[in-house]
Amino acid sequence: MSYTLADQLEGKPMFAPYGNSMMCLLHESTFAKGGKGCYYCLKNKPQSPEEKFDREFRPHTDITAGKHRGNGHSAAANPPDSAKAHDMRKIYEAFCAAGSGGSIAEDIYLPLGFLPQTGSARCSDLKRQGKLVPALDAYGKRRSGTTKTGSSAAILVADIFATAG
Numbered sequence: 001m002s003y004t005l006a007d008q009l010e011g012k013p014m015f016a017p018y019g020n021s022m023m024c025l026l027h028e029s030t031f032a033k034g035g036k037g038c039y040y041c042l043k044n045k046p047q048s049p050e051e052k053f054d055r056e057f058r059p060h061t062d063i064t065a066g067k068h069r070g071n072g073h074s075a076a077a078n079p080p081d082s083a084k085a086h087d088m089r090k091i092y093e094a095f096c097a098a099g100s101g102g103s104i105a106e107d108i109y110l111p112l113g114f115l116p117q118t119g120s121a122r123c124s125d126l127k128r129q130g131k132l133v134p135a136l137d138a139y140g141k142r143r144s145g146t147t148k149t150g151s152s153a154a155i156l157v158a159d160i161f162a163t164a165g
């Protein structure tokens, strides 16, 4: 079982002794006892609330950008990252409002006015960032719900409602 951001929010210690060194459980990186600390923690340390926001609501880097290097049109077709981050936060906040029961993605983003393509893409970004996690039942199994078109969809909860699975 790996250390998650939910563990961090619960205040579980993130560093553990590892031989003669220490290990950052979040980054699985070792550092010297009495040293500066985990290289990745220091590197990612937010300096201001804005920077913290940028780190937590960071949309996925456009994976097609590399493939299209040189012709530039695919980047223009994509909204800027700041707009995506704003959308991510809107969706995340709606999941927070949905509470520990969670919701399937479309029941959150459709009422907010997102198109399915955009809404599901931002939910994927949030899942990748660990801000949305699968909702589990009492047996630790992933709960699912039904979409408007009748297919099965995972019920998600905001990370603040994540249960140990």
Ligand SMILES: [Zn+2]
Residues within 6 Å of the ligand: 024, 025, 026, 027, 028, 029, 038, 039, 040, 041, 042
């Ligand atoms: Zn670290």
